[in-house]
Amino acid sequence: MRDLVDAIRPLLNSVMSDIGVQESDWDNLLASSTDSAFADVAMPCHSLSKVLRKAPNTISDEILESLGSTTEGLCQVSSINGFLNFSADSDWLSDLLQEALIDDRLRVLTEESRVIVIDYSSPNVAKHMHVGHLRSTVIGDALNRMLTHKGHRVVPENHIGDWGTPFGMLIEHLIDMGIDSDSQNIDLSTFYSDARAKFDSDSEFSSRSRARVVRMQSSEPETIELWQMLVDRSLIHFNEVYQRMGVLLTNDDLAGESKYESVLPRIVDKLAERGLLEESDGAKVVYLDGWKNREGEPLPLIIQKADGGYNYATSDLACILDRIENVGSRDLLYIVGAEQAQHFAMVFEVARSAGFMDEGVNAIHVPFGLVMGTDGKKLASRTGGAVHLNDLLIEAVERADAIVAEKNPLLSNKERAEVAKMLGIGAIKYADLSTDRSNNYTFQWEKMLSFDGNTAPYLQYAHARICSIFSKDGIDRDSTLDAEIILVHEREIALARALIGYPEALDSACSSHSPHKLATQLHVIAQAFGSFYEVCPVLNAEDKTKISRLALCDLTARTLQTGLELLGIDSPQRM
């Protein structure tokens, strides 16, 4: 109810100064009511009793009287127990809805455009994408869409793991398997583990693997060619998964570790120039105040290993410099699991100390919890290994297909397949995006694919029901744009309240990087619609009411569809 607060504030301004209360004393008292049963907006006056030396309910009574008729056409005001309660008038609500109706952006404002780099997904070359990449990819994709919608230039960066010591063994393994063979034939599900097993058991293999790393780092053409084969094979896999998931990432967004490899020595030099580097057991490290290891000794951030190799931290520092100097961004988001919180805290601190970023740069680790199985442990396959993301997505669509086939046998095979994809993928994404990302969440097929509750199918169904109203009578959706919205029934008014909360929820979701705040509001809207639709006939209503309700339906559908799209979820017309 941000809009109502904004509308009431100027009215209170003069009243409050008249009774002798400074703006700073009441400014943040005026806010959305904690309980919508009382009011839309409320102002508790208890803290003012110190200033005015009067009882809270006397104060709220006085303010109510002073407001007089100024709130007419805006809201009803009452004074109870020291609270001023403001309830929006239906005319004011309908004015806002009509604004939204003719607005492609549904009253969502754009912000002053910033360049925002979002680092997400980050799978590893030569490995299958697995469930560990799910949340980063889904949350990152949603934030990408949401922030772009708010008017920012989002630069997605997929920091794939395509460099480092494991590539020695991977390349040698590729050679062993026959380099002439088509890279299409590389089986990513076993490639890495096969190579690792040989590396651990075969000393001849491990020694040539180590030699291969050196050749790779000196950019020996033959080695790079083999490396590129592995990368290319993996990109085909990544893109297959991304396409199936419907996320925005493409090859243009790749910013793998190999991209930064050549500038790492420069990073070391810069840190040395700043006097930050120290030597410890042959490694070059930075010690930061306040960080201690298990033994209580100073904990370093390792910049260069004793063997001369580099770590993830160094690559991250190079990334920061690149993003600020070359991409021109001052907003860096890292959609990475919560377990890496310490790593990022240290990296950001070093980057600041080294002058890579000043205080005005927002480098933010956006952490998330684990995906748990129903056994309460980190989700794993039956054999204990990581669950392949592709398999998960395929299963989601298969399960959705079976449900749709049962619920709506009339759909053609083609349409059912399309709907199943939207429902299945939507269900997985929504399950992830509808709760606070910092919680661990339990992966449950039945729950996420249920048509009841706070799920993607429930929201999609609400949308599809509205579409079917329009198609039933062959009514053009755009025909309602100039409709007069008349809110009479309490459930029409409840739906209106839900709808005007959309822009606010989106803004809140963006500023806190918490997509669930948008998801929660969409669920409120879908619920309010379901409740409205049950008792408010649309097509069978009289002229003006019918047009008004059609407009309300259209606005609801557009809000659900747009909101879901911002979460990366499609809304079928029929299901």
Place this chain on the structure above:
RNA sequence: GGGCGUGUAGCAUAGCCUGGAUAAUGCACUGGCCUCCUAAGCCAGGGACCGCGGGUUCGAAUCCUGCCGCGCCCGCCA
């Protein structure tokens, strides 16, 4: 041992940043509602010492503090 996160009805969650009234939502449960626009839905009901103890405050799920449980992290992996 230190750090980060988390704990809210049987279960899953929102609310915590920025304190406000009878703690909200979903699943499950109980009962009701289809000759009428998708019942894949809707309505009603029961169910919570908001982990525990202190503190601050007129007022604490929310802020501070101490415990407890759970998860994760704590030097050459990423």
